Amino acid sequence: MSSAASNVKYTASRAAESKPLEYLARGGFIGYGIIHLLFAWIAWQVAFAGSKQDTDQSGALQTLARQSYGKTLLIVIAIGLAAMAIWQAFEAAIGESGPRDRTAMAERVLSGARAVLYAYLAWTAVKVVQGADASMGDSNASATAGLMDSPGGRWLVGLIGLTVLGIGIGMAYYGWKRKFVKHLNTQQMTASTREPIIKMGVAGYTSKGIAYAIAGLLVVTAAVNYDPEKARGLDAALKTLASYSWGVWLLALIGLGIAAFGVYCIAQAKYRKI
Numbered sequence: 639m640s641s642a643a644s645n646v647k648y649t650a651s652r653a654a655e656s657k658p659l660e661y662l663a664r665g666g667f668i669g670y671g672i673i674h675l676l677f678a679w680i681a682w683q684v685a686f687a688g689s690k691q692d693t694d695q696s697g698a699l700q701t702l703a704r705q706s707y708g709k710t711l712l713i714v715i716a717i718g719l720a721a722m723a724i725w726q727a728f729e730a731a732i733g734e735s736g737p738r739d740r741t742a743m744a745e746r747v748l749s750g751a752r753a754v755l756y757a758y759l760a761w762t763a764v765k766v767v768q769g770a771d772a773s774m775g776d777s778n779a780s781a782t783a784g785l786m787d788s789p790g791g792r793w794l795v796g797l798i799g800l801t802v803l804g805i806g807i808g809m810a811y812y813g814w815k816r817k818f819v820k821h822l823n824t825q826q827m828t829a830s831t832r833e834p835i836i837k838m839g840v841a842g843y844t845s846k847g848i849a850y851a852i853a854g855l856l857v858v859t860a861a862v863n864y865d866p867e868k869a870r871g872l873d874a875a876l877k878t879l880a881s882y883s884w885g886v887w888l889l890a891l892i893g894l895g896i897a898a899f900g901v902y903c904i905a906q907a908k909y910r911k912i
């Protein structure tokens with residue numbers, strides 16, 4: 639490695655170890671957890687009360703904005719999410735300590751994906767505070783419609799759908815096999831809290847994985863049938879479930895899992911390795 643590259647990596651490593659960044663990122667986990675608890679509540683409202691709210695993270699942000707002091711809390715959450723995005727960007731750039739094998743490379747790719755997600759959610763939170771239309775479902779449908787109108791666009795949309803399906807399956811596997819545990823300081827947990835926190839993570843990742851897998855299938859369906867409205871991401875996936883009698887109960891279970899993920903995120907504020 640050249641001297642210049644070594645200096646860049648050393649500087650990035652020092653920045654990644656910044657205590658203020660760590661504290662902001664830990665606060666971001668609390669905000670991320672709150673978003674998922676609201677997300678779960680909306681899913682239950684859609685399942686049992688026929689709510690028309692967006693059943694995704696943007697719907698949760700919009701719900702929060704309507705509460706007293708909600709916009710102030712959204713600004714705080716946006717700052718925390720931005721810090722999480724910066725932290726994960728550093729993880730993607732320099733990697734974690736340990737062996738530089740294929741698993742480490744896969745983790746860096748995942749960190750890059752998380753950085754994009756956290757940055758997008760932070761941007762969405764800011765847009766909601768500003769009063770702009772920040773529906774992730776509408777954005778997905780609009781982008782899909784634009785792609786479908788371009789040469790080879792339907793094939794690309796189908797490929798995106800298969801990718802999202804793969805992400806959902808991978809997320810469920812990641813949770814079911816408890817692969818997230820390596821990112822936790824489990825030695826700091828008491829015997830009475832360790833297993834409940836891990837079970838919350840298992841339920842959360844598995845439920846989100848199922849939801850993303852359904853969303854991916856709907857995107858593929860959208861490409862086949864030329865129907866951009868099917869490509870609304872999690873919003874379309876969960877509302878599609880709500881349209882079936884058996885799906886209502888599956889949606890309720892997924893909502894329960896998403897709530898578990900919210901609690902797990904809040905626990906990560908204390909126990910995540912950063």
